[in-house]
Amino acid sequence: MCGEQLLGCYDRDEFMLALVDCNNFFVSCERLYRPYLKDKPVVILSNNDGCIIARSNEVKAMGIPMGEPYFRVEQFLKSRGVVVCSGNLVSYKEISNKVMAVLSQFSDSLEAYSIDEAFFNLPKNAIPDPIAYSVEVRRQLDRQIGIPVSIGIAPTKTLTKLASSKAKKSESGVMALTRNNVVSILRTTPVDDVWGIGYKNAEKLKRCGIITALDFVRKDPVWIKKVMSIKGVITQYELRGQPCIPLVTEPAPPKSIQVSRTWGQKITSIDDVERAIIDNILKAGTLLRKDRLMAGAMAVYIRYGYRHYGDCGYLTDDLYFDEPVMSDMEFIAAARAIIQKIFISGYQYTQGGIILCNFSDANYRQMALFDDRLEQKEKYERLSSVTDEINKRLGCRAIYPATLAVKDKPWKPNRKHLSPGRLKL
Secondary structure: OOOOOOOOOOOOOEEEEEEEEEHHHHHHHHHHOOOOOOOEEEEEEEEEEEEEEOOOHHHOOOOOOOEHHHHHHHHHHHHOOOOOEOHHHHHHHHHHHHOOOOOOOOOOOOEEEEEEEEEEEEOOOOOHHHHHHHHHHHHHHHHHHOOOOEEEEEOHHHHHHHHHHHHOOOOEEEEEEEOHHHHHOOOOOOOOOOOOOOHHHHHHHHHHHEEHHHHHOOOHHHHHHHHHHHHHHHHHHHHOOOOOOOOOOOOOOOOEEEEEEEEEEOOOHHHHHHHHHHHHHHHHHHHHHHOEEEEEEEEEEEOOOOOHOOOOEEEEEEEEEEEEEEOHHHHHHHHHHHHHHHHOOOOOEHHHEEEEEEEEEEEOOOOOOOOOOHHHHHHHHHHHHHHHHHHHHOOOOOOOHHHHOOOOOOOOOOOOOOOOOOOOO
């Protein structure tokens, strides 16, 4: 299949897509907190300082892989002068929100795909030069926030993924796929690197002689469907320049919310287990109310031991509410009842979490005809809403239940390399 056939839609489409990808986002966030880290090797650690989840370019050049357990390379990193930072996802999310706010100034159709990526439309009739426009987007992000980004431009989401990866290596930080370069880029792109194919499918394709993205594009769609299902055909069409995956500017509400954490220390008392679960409830409840949802059921689980030692197990139970609820107070009461039921003395607990599900719209609720707790429920809901608003203005956990106001918090993750303070942008 020739380039003309691949990119015939460039003349037909009324718009192009752009993918903005923040470069080494977590590392870039830490460099905002500590500007002296610029050009220094930096790694970011996961929960409890367990694994490496982000690396600066300098560390990538050392051959340190993503996901490497920190204890295995700790001495090596020290010997090379690598700065180690504990992950701070709350702060990273705040910076991500600011990035999305700036991007929204440049397009009215924006999809925040992940914490560090966003797609947006580039209408051809309004933006005659998408490359110059994207260069200005990069400049504004750097000026207003200080986050470096790469931008890929193409007619489909899958092609913008390829373009953005090439943009990281370009001087301008912007790459547009055109008739002149798309075939050569597909020819030099391993099939493993195509968004939507995945490791297992890539191995199957390579066994059949499909090594590059161009090989994949040229294959018979009927054969692709047989090997990879309809998702493979969608990926192939996207690589041919035919949009199949639309922008999702308003994501669908979640079907469930799960919040869990591996605790920084082993917990043996039921009081600390309850506090740890309440800590999860506060986060889950905020997410629920943000989407104006109510939960009809809740599950609580706690784990004893550690999985990699082979001596772990889970204790779990669920509870269905008589009517859907959305207040933290009602979730906390339900969680305490479940924990009292499943907790076994003598175990050392290392993880816990909750799941909220069976959602309904809080704006259209079915009330019970005879409910003597209606006034109390409304009080709890107002209290939770006010708490959400105050915490949003003043910072996470400006207000929280008094039961969490204890000195020793063994459920809190180990973060020995946390950045000093929050950034004011």
